[in-house]
Amino acid sequence: MAEGYVEYSGLxxxxxxxxxxxxxxxxxxxxxxxxxxxxxxxxKSTLLRMTAxxxxxxxxxxxxxxxxxxxxxxxNRGIAMVFQSYALYPHMSVDENLAFSLKMRKTPLERIAEAxxxxxxxxxxxxxxxxxxxxxxxxxxxxxxxxxxxxxxPAVFLFDEPLSNLDAKLRxxxxxxxKALHQRLATTxxxxxxxxxxxxxxxxxxxxxxxxxxxxxGDPLAIYDRPENLFVADFLxxxxxxxxxxxxxxxxxxxxxxxVEVAPGVLLPIPGGAxxxxxxxxxxxxxxxxxxxxGEDAGEPVTxxxxxxxxxxxxxxxxxxxxxxxxxxxxxxxxxxxxxxxxLIDPExxxxxxxxxxxxx
Amino acid sequence: MATLTRGGExxxxxxxxxxxxxxxxxxxxxxxxxxxLAFLVIWTMVPLIWALLASFKEPLEIYESRSFWPRNPSLDxxxxxxxMDGFGKWMFNSILVTVVATIVPLILSIIAAYAFxxxxxxxxxxxxxLYLVPRIIPRVSLIVPLNDLMTDxxxxxxxxxxxxxxxxxxxxxxxxxxxxxxxxxxxxxEESATIDGAxxxxxxxxxxxxxxxxxxVTAAVLCIREGWNEFAFxxxxxxxxxxxxxxxxxxxxxxxxGVQDYAVYNAFTILTVLPLLVVYLLxxxxxxxxxxxxxxx
Numbered sequence: 001m002a003e004g005y006v007e008y009s010g011l012x013x014x015x016x017x018x019x020x021x022x023x024x025x026x027x028x029x030x031x032x033x034x035x036x037x038x039x040x041x042x043x044k045s046t047l048l049r050m051t052a053x054x055x056x057x058x059x060x061x062x063x064x065x066x067x068x069x070x071x072x073x074x075x076n077r078g079i080a081m082v083f084q085s086y087a088l089y090p091h092m093s094v095d096e097n098l099a100f101s102l103k104m105r106k107t108p109l110e111r112i113a114e115a116x117x118x119x120x121x122x123x124x125x126x127x128x129x130x131x132x133x134x135x136x137x138x139x140x141x142x143x144x145x146x147x148x149x150x151x152x153x154p155a156v157f158l159f160d161e162p163l164s165n166l167d168a169k170l171r172x173x174x175x176x177x178x179k180a181l182h183q184r185l186a187t188t189x190x191x192x193x194x195x196x197x198x199x200x201x202x203x204x205x206x207x208x209x210x211x212x213x214x215x216x217x218g219d220p221l222a223i224y225d226r227p228e229n230l231f232v233a234d235f236l237x238x239x240x241x242x243x244x245x246x247x248x249x250x251x252x253x254x255x256x257x258x259x260v261e262v263a264p265g266v267l268l269p270i271p272g273g274a275x276x277x278x279x280x281x282x283x284x285x286x287x288x289x290x291x292x293x294x295g296e297d298a299g300e301p302v303t304x305x306x307x308x309x310x311x312x313x314x315x316x317x318x319x320x321x322x323x324x325x326x327x328x329x330x331x332x333x334x335x336x337x338x339x340x341x342x343x344l345i346d347p348e349x350x351x352x353x354x355x356x357x358x359x360x361x
Numbered sequence: 362m363a364t365l366t367r368g369g370e371x372x373x374x375x376x377x378x379x380x381x382x383x384x385x386x387x388x389x390x391x392x393x394x395x396x397x398l399a400f401l402v403i404w405t406m407v408p409l410i411w412a413l414l415a416s417f418k419e420p421l422e423i424y425e426s427r428s429f430w431p432r433n434p435s436l437d438x439x440x441x442x443x444x445m446d447g448f449g450k451w452m453f454n455s456i457l458v459t460v461v462a463t464i465v466p467l468i469l470s471i472i473a474a475y476a477f478x479x480x481x482x483x484x485x486x487x488x489x490x491l492y493l494v495p496r497i498i499p500r501v502s503l504i505v506p507l508n509d510l511m512t513d514x515x516x517x518x519x520x521x522x523x524x525x526x527x528x529x530x531x532x533x534x535x536x537x538x539x540x541x542x543x544x545x546x547x548x549x550x551e552e553s554a555t556i557d558g559a560x561x562x563x564x565x566x567x568x569x570x571x572x573x574x575x576x577x578v579t580a581a582v583l584c585i586r587e588g589w590n591e592f593a594f595x596x597x598x599x600x601x602x603x604x605x606x607x608x609x610x611x612x613x614x615x616x617x618x619g620v621q622d623y624a625v626y627n628a629f630t631i632l633t634v635l636p637l638l639v640v641y642l643l644x645x646x647x648x649x650x651x652x653x654x655x656x657x658x
Binding site: 052053054074075079080081083084085087088089090091100101104105148152 | 568572
């Protein structure tokens, strides 16, 4: 198998007796933009910090560009890191911040000046070079932090939740800037976030982590369309996927020989090829945007409980035989709580999971 | 007072703040902050001002007049003090031991405080507490054993005895102050410097110390004050006139004068306090500057 540019094999981390990472195996291609995503405490930041050399390795190997770096000092790994808090040197001006790593490496002054000029040009920092970090806005500080990483021309960029201190609007802007920067420089990037929108929009490859393990790796849309287990299904997507406990039953319909009974008498369709046997306990998953609203006299009857118009889409909460169902409509739905309607579900858009193992069926 | 904004227009709800509110706000501030401050200033300054005024009086005037102000202000007392045999030497001794007892403890404390603030070694909490022991036990109780020890080492009446004792008493103080300031430097900034290629010394020099500079100056001011004002050790461990420091000389002055010339006595006091005051004012401005600008270059 081909070697990855960044490669983890059997990587484990314990803090004292507490295991944080349980054997991570992952290969990252050169030039890829990989996003590690997962809830707080899933080990994604620990993995990033181990890559940076800020945490020791308990067991297993980390390779960067073919070199085993387990015992290589952070400054010699060829990485640059952007921290959540930016970690700018508050007593140094922007150009001093940008120059610091090069000074520490005893780079000639002309070369430092060149590197600062280059980075400042790319990140539009040129007019700010004399300012102190305290005199910059959040977005500008973020750009300085990126510039500081940029001047080192690292083999790998590491980002640790770099946008979580910014307000929503700026976050969207910076998201686009970071992605554009990556498209321009094509430097291998590992980006940690708990925000699934960031993960979906920025990544070539998403790595979903949970409890110190990798749950699924893949193209963002592929993961979204085909989550391998319940955790990934639940974690990715906003509003979250509807997950309903049910049992597979045989039906009398020739085109739908099997269905899932989620409540007494409520049968929902499943994909033809699903490997589910009648009698099997399953979790029935359907994304809110794949539930179609129809008239009261068609489909399964529901009652609206909450309507949240968001402008370009409408989030609806409905009661389906005592179960709560989320529905996402891109149309303006004139429904009110208490209104009755019917729902239709495209069986090919349904995700079935084994209730006992949580695996996709 | 709430404000509603819609389409660029601002509508006030409730009463506009009037002259009376502003007056009350200002008056309240004066009472809450100004008065206690004024009281504290008077409390601390009156003895000093009294000493200053008394130093301008004639030798026996203090026994004859209860007036705060000198009848015929003169600098005679100062000339007497400056003309004393040994005054220059005492001043030199004070400056020398204070400088040594400031620089050495600062260097030691910076390293120790960095370790306490950043490294997770066993017993660090206990050790940091033990660091305080020399400052918790009354200094007087240390004098007999110290005197025995220093006599055995042959250090009585040397600068070394003052260096050692002064440094030992300043290090815990400075370390405790610096630990707090160093801990306040965000760890990520240091990690960032580590990735940038700075080793421990460079991180300390280029990152930690500049950010924690107000703490370093605070520790320095306290070390200077400790060294300059130290009395118990010099009294116990030094006997030769030429080895005295200013506080010791001041104390001896009182003994040797019979009917006490309070003007000379106070002039000596003022000359002893003055250098400390100057240093303090200079450094204090630095601390304030560094806090205001958010950094020191």
